[in-house]
C-alpha cells in the first residue's frame with residue numbers, strides 16, 4: 001500500500017486532532033515525512049500545508065528528510081557524557097562513515113544526538129529504530145554496526161540478556177534494567193492491583209475519594225507539587241460535556257527515569273490510579289501521554305489495557321458502579337521535553353506543536369478539546385491508589401510534617417549504585433550520598449537542569465540576597481555545606497532527579513554547558529525570552545571559560561538571567577538555573593577563571609576569528625598593537 | 636469607593652480604577668488612559684503571549700497583562716523601574732536576535748519595535764548582537780517575507796486566514812530555529828486585501844506588500860510624530 005493510500009485509509013479519518021498519530025505512522029513506515037505527504041495531509045485535513053509542517057518540524061523524531069535504514073539516536077545527557085559518550089560517538093562515526101546529524105552515503109545509517117532518553121542509570125545509551133541499547137562501548141558499537149551492515153533486525157542486534165522483570169516480557173524484549181534499589185510503601189509488592197477497584201470503590205462516593213486524597217496531603221510528583229486532591233476537586237467542579245484524565249508519562253527532565261520503571265513494573269497500579277481519578281472527578285476520557293523514547297513499552301502497555309477491558313476495569317459500569325464509564329488511550333509523543341508541561345502536552349494531544357498555553361485558563365477549566373482536564377504524573381496516580389487502599393491516616397505515618405509519604409528518586413552520576421530509590425520525605429542529601437555509594441562528591445544536582453546544583457565548598461563569598469529574591473529553583477546544584485538539607489516541599493522540593501558529580505568533574509565546562517545546551521535545544525521558542533536568552537548566557541559562560549571573562553561578566557549573567565523569569569512556562573523560567581545556581585553555590589569556579597584585574601575584554605578571539613583564513617595562508621596572524629607614546633620613546 | 640455598575644475595581648500602580656468584568660489588564664488600563672506596552676498582542680484577536688513585554692507583577696508573580704483577565708480587588712504593579720527595565724531588555728533582546736537596520740527598513744516610523752526602543756530610550760543593546768543568517772522569501776507574487784526582521788509575534792498567524800480557516804502563516808521548527816513561514820500553496824494565490832492586511836498587521840517590517848511601497852515618507856509616519864502609547868496616555 002502506498003503512503004498516500006495509507007493516509008487515506010488510516011484509522012484516524014479526517015480528524016486533525018489525530019495528526020500526531022498520522023505523522024507517527026508515516027514516519028515509521030516510510031522513515032520520514034515528505035513534502036508531498038504534508039501536502040496530501042493538508043488537503044485531507046482541511047488545514048494548510050504550513051500548518052502540517054508546523055507540527056512536523058517541531059518534534060525531534062519527525063524527519064522531513066529521508067533518514068537511514070537504521071537510525072541511531074545517541075543520548076547526550078550529562079551522565080552519558082560522564083560515562084564515555086565521546087568515545088562511543090566517535091566509534092559510531094567511524095564505523096558508520098558519517099558524522100552526527102547526517103545520514104551515511106549508502107543510506108544505511110542516520111546518526112543523531114538526542115536529549116536525555118530516561119536511561120541515566122545505564123549510560124551511554126542509544127535508541128536504534130525504537131529499541132534501546134544501553135551501556136554502549138566503542139567495542140560494542142563496532143559489533144552493532146557490523147550486524148547492521150549484515151542486515152540484522154534490531155531484535156537480532158541484541159545479544160545481551162533481556163533486563164529484569166517485565167523488560168523480558170515478550171511484548172517488551174528490552175535490555176533495559178530496572179535498578180530498583182530501595183522499596184518502600186509504593187514499590188513494595190504487597191498489593192494486588194485492582195483490589196481497590198473491585199472491592200472498595202462501590203463504598204465510596206466521588207466526593208469521598210477526593211476528601212481522602214485531600215486528607216493525605218498528596219502533592220503532585222511531576223515536579224510542581226500541586227495538591228492532588230485540590231486539583232481533582234477543581235476538575236470536578238467545572239462543567240463539561242466530557243471530562244478528561246491525563247497521565248503524564250513524558251518524563252523528560254534529564255536524570256529522571258522513575259516513571260519508566262513504574263510503567264514497566266507497576267503499570268496496573270498506574271492505570272488503576274487513572275480509573276480512580278476518573279471516578280473521583282467524573283471523567284470519561286482517559287489519555288496516557290507516553291514519551292517517544294518509551295515507545296518500546298507501547299505494545300506491552302496496550303496489552304495491559306486490553307486485559308483491563310476484558311476484566312471490566314475499563315468500559316461501562318466499572319467496578320459495579322452504574323454509569324461509571326471510562327476508557328484509556330495511549331498517545332505517543334515524538335520527542336519534545338516541553339510536552340511534559342501540562343498545557344503543551346494537551347496541545348500535542350490535539351495534534352499541534354507542543355507550545356504551552358497561557359494561563360489562566362488552567363487545564364482543569366479548559367483543557368483537552370476544551371473539556372475540563374486533570375493532568376497527573378505517573379507516580380502521583382500510583383501513589384493515590386496505595387493511599388486509598390490503606391487510608392490517609394496510614395499514609396501520614398511516613399515522611400515529615402509538611403511532606404507526607406515517600407518519593408521515588410532517580411539517582412545517577414558518580415555513584416556505585418545508580419537506580420530507583422523510594423525514600424521517605426525528609427531524607428537528607430548526606431543520606432542519599434551514602435545509600436547510592438558515592439564518594440568524593442563535589443556537587444549534587446537536585447531536580448535536574450531546571451533544578452539546583454549543590455556543592456561542597458564556597459558559600460562564604462556571596463552577595464546573593466538580591467539573586468535569591470528572583471531565584472526560585474525547582475531544584476538545584478548543591479554544595480557540601482548544604483548536604484544536611486532535606487528533600488521536602490519546604491526545603492528541597494524535587495521531581496526526583498538526583499545527579500551526583502565527583503571531584504574530578506568540570507562543573508562549568510562540562511555540566512553547566514550541557515544543561516544550557518539542553519534548554520536551548522528544547523525551548524519551544526514562542527517566548528522572546530526563552531528563545532534568545534539561554535544562548536546569550538551560554539555564550540557569556542563560554543567567554544569566561546575561554547579565559548576572556550571579567551568580573552562584570554558574572555554580574556551580567558546574574559542580571560540577565562532575571563529576564564527569563566518573565567517566560568510563559570517552567571522551561572523558560574528555569575532555563576537560567578544551571579548558570580545562576582552554579583554562581584550561587586560555586587562562585588569560586590567563576591572567580592578562578594576571570595581576569596580579576598582586567599576592566600574590559602570584548603571576548604574577541606584572534607585565533608578563532610582567523611581560523612578560516614589560516615587554513616589557506618598557512619601562517620598565523622599577529623596583532624599590531626597600538627603603541628603608546630612611552631613605547632615610541634623606547635625605540 | 637462604589638464603582639460604576641458592571642465594572643470591577645482593581646488597583647494599578649496604587650491607583651484605583653474600574654473596568655468591565657472580563658477585560659484583560661491591558662484593556663482595563665487602556666480604558667483608564669494608562670498605557671501598558673504591548674507588542675505581540677493585536678487588538679481584536681485572542682492574545683498569545685509571545686513577546687512578554689506586557690509583563691506586570693501581581694502578588695509578586697510575573698503575569699502577562701495581555702492575557703490575564705482582571706479580578707475584583709487585583710493589585711497590579713506595572714510602571715516600576717524593575718518592570719520597565721525588563722521590558723527594555725526584551726526590546727534589546729529582539730534587536731540583537733535578528734537583523735534590524737532601521738535606516739534601511741521600509742517600515743521605519745510605523746514599526747512598533749522601533750517605537751518601543753525609542754520609548755524605552757534604548758541606545759545600544761546591553762546584549763551582544765548575534766547577526767544571524769536569515770532568508771528572504773520572495774516566492775509569493777504578493778508579499779515578501781523578510782526573515783531578518785521577524786520577531787515571531789504570531790500576529791500574521793492569528794489574523795491572516797482564508798474563508799475555511801486555513802492559516803497562511805505558521806511556525807516552523809522550535810527554539811532558536813523558530814521561524815514564521817508563508818504557506819507556499821496559499822501564498823501563491825494570496826488575495827490582494829489579505830496581502831495588504833498581512834503587511835499592516837505585522838508590527839515590524841517582516842511582511843512587505845510587493846506592488847506598491849508606502850505613501851507616507853519616512854519622518855512623517857505614525858511614530859515619527861508621536862511616541863507609541865501616547866494616543867492612550869493623552870486620551871483624556
Ligand SMILES: Cc1cc2nc3c(=O)[nH]c(=O)nc-3n(C[C@H](O)[C@H](O)[C@H](O)COP(=O)(O)O)c2cc1C
Nearest residue numbers: 220221222248250251252340341342376377380570
Ligand atoms: C518544561 C516542563 C516539563 C515538565 N515535564 C513533566 C514531565 O515530564 N512529567 C510530569 O509528570 N510533569 C512534568 N511537568 C509538570 C506538569 O506541567 C504538571 O505539573 C504535572 O504533570 C502535574 O502532575 P502532578 O500534579 O501529578 O505532578 C513539566 C513542567 C514543565 C514546565
Ligand code: SF4
Nearest residue numbers: 524526527530569572
Ligand atoms: S518558556 Fe520557553 S518553552 Fe515555555 S512557552 Fe515560553 S518559549 Fe516555550
Ligand code: FES
Nearest residue numbers: 684686687689701
Ligand atoms: S503583548 Fe503581552 S506578551 Fe506580547
